[in-house]
Amino acid sequence: MWVGSSSEELLTPTAVALGKFDGMHLGHQRVIQPVLQQAKRAVTGTACDQKFVQNEGNLPERSLHDFTNPASQPGNPTATTNEHIYSTVVTFHPHPQEFFSGQPRALLTPLDEKVEQLRSLGIEQLVLLPFDKELSSLSPEEFVEKILVQKLRCQQLSVGQDFCFGKQRAGTAEDLKLLAAKYNIPVTIVTLETYVGSDQLTAESNCPSHPPTQAPPISTSLIRQTLENGDVKSANFLLGRPYTLFGVVIQGQKLGRTIGFPTANLQLPKDKFLPRLGVYAVRVLIIDETADTQTPTILGVMNIGNRPTVDGTNISVEVHLFDWSGDLYGKKLAVQLVEFLRPEQKFDSLEALKTQIQLDCHVAKEVLLSEC
Numbered sequence: 001m002w003v004g005s006s007s008e009e010l011l012t013p014t015a016v017a018l019g020k021f022d023g024m025h026l027g028h029q030r031v032i033q034p035v036l037q038q039a040k041r042a043v044t045g046t047a048c049d050q051k052f053v054q055n056e057g058n059l060p061e062r063s064l065h066d067f068t069n070p071a072s073q074p075g076n077p078t079a080t081t082n083e084h085i086y087s088t089v090v091t092f093h094p095h096p097q098e099f100f101s102g103q104p105r106a107l108l109t110p111l112d113e114k115v116e117q118l119r120s121l122g123i124e125q126l127v128l129l130p131f132d133k134e135l136s137s138l139s140p141e142e143f144v145e146k147i148l149v150q151k152l153r154c155q156q157l158s159v160g161q162d163f164c165f166g167k168q169r170a171g172t173a174e175d176l177k178l179l180a181a182k183y184n185i186p187v188t189i190v191t192l193e194t195y196v197g198s199d200q201l202t203a204e205s206n207c208p209s210h211p212p213t214q215a216p217p218i219s220t221s222l223i224r225q226t227l228e229n230g231d232v233k234s235a236n237f238l239l240g241r242p243y244t245l246f247g248v249v250i251q252g253q254k255l256g257r258t259i260g261f262p263t264a265n266l267q268l269p270k271d272k273f274l275p276r277l278g279v280y281a282v283r284v285l286i287i288d289e290t291a292d293t294q295t296p297t298i299l300g301v302m303n304i305g306n307r308p309t310v311d312g313t314n315i316s317v318e319v320h321l322f323d324w325s326g327d328l329y330g331k332k333l334a335v336q337l338v339e340f341l342r343p344e345q346k347f348d349s350l351e352a353l354k355t356q357i358q359l360d361c362h363v364a365k366e367v368l369l370s371e372c
Ligand SMILES: Cc1cc2nc3c(=O)[nH]c(=O)nc-3n(C[C@H](O)[C@H](O)[C@H](O)COP(=O)(O)O)c2cc1C
Pocket: 252, 253, 254, 255, 256, 257, 261, 262, 263, 264, 265, 279, 301, 302, 303, 306, 307, 308, 309, 310, 318, 319, 320, 343, 344, 345, 346, 347, 353, 357, 360, 361
């Protein structure tokens, strides 16, 4: 997948899914679907995909359009019949909220994770629009003309029903449809799927007994809320996959091994959104980027917290793997959350902590094995 910004050369023409897409949840996946379907329909798709794999990380040589050359920017952006239309996700980076608040924003899917998600879905290009003063002051009309038509030679668009764009979020999804029609760009507006709650793990569209007014739409903020509450089941359902912490194993205080529970301490991306602090049942993958096949899943327990028992000063994320021994320092782990077990506590002694961790392991094993 090619990742570029609007100031760079991009692959065109494009079929575009537009949005913030933090979390890449079930709703986002529905917005992206029409773009993937368009790519599947493309006659030249297979040949293009092959070229793409070979040039991973570099721009494919013959697919570029020079945006600075007016000759390659016809007034009419329509693709010629034999041109491949690139399935493209266009998003904002940094997150618009970060730009307006001036505060860093924790994300469900930091950039690397989002790239990986989109790659696995089959998206060919991710375009990061630098959310700055210039971009935020474009009117809806200017956004469509300058970004979608001129830069991306967009042939098809897909957005969620609640999509807003342009200066002061003045443009709605319906406005986008009207503006895009001037350039003959069809727009799919995806209706928001709703969710009925953790005791009924089903989206409203599958559950006619729940009127839509009672069910909140599937959204990034709803998932953040479920994770803050330790409601992992709901979060995982809304995401369509387990909420996962990707991190590199770093050195800790080396106390774990002394109580019989070595724990791999993870360094996460700085902007990764953390769920409720406490103890979790988890599934862990040791990621070997050079291997073709995935390593088997290992069951374990995770603690996220300040470790008050050992006077920890900062939040640490650490996992103990069941029935596993070896050296994990420097390795990359993917830790999938399965269930929140309990909040973190301050114990009077390491011995008391050890007894509690034994119990946690027992409960986690029951939870994890009952899932298989
Ligand atoms: C399952 C589990 C539960 C834990 N619960 C607590 C807790 O309630 N309170 C606490 O202070 N530390 C807790 N810890 C963190 C331990 O204090 C920490 O693993 C230990 O100090 C070893 O740290 P080290 O890896 O830096 O050596 C927990 C760790 C695990 C694996």
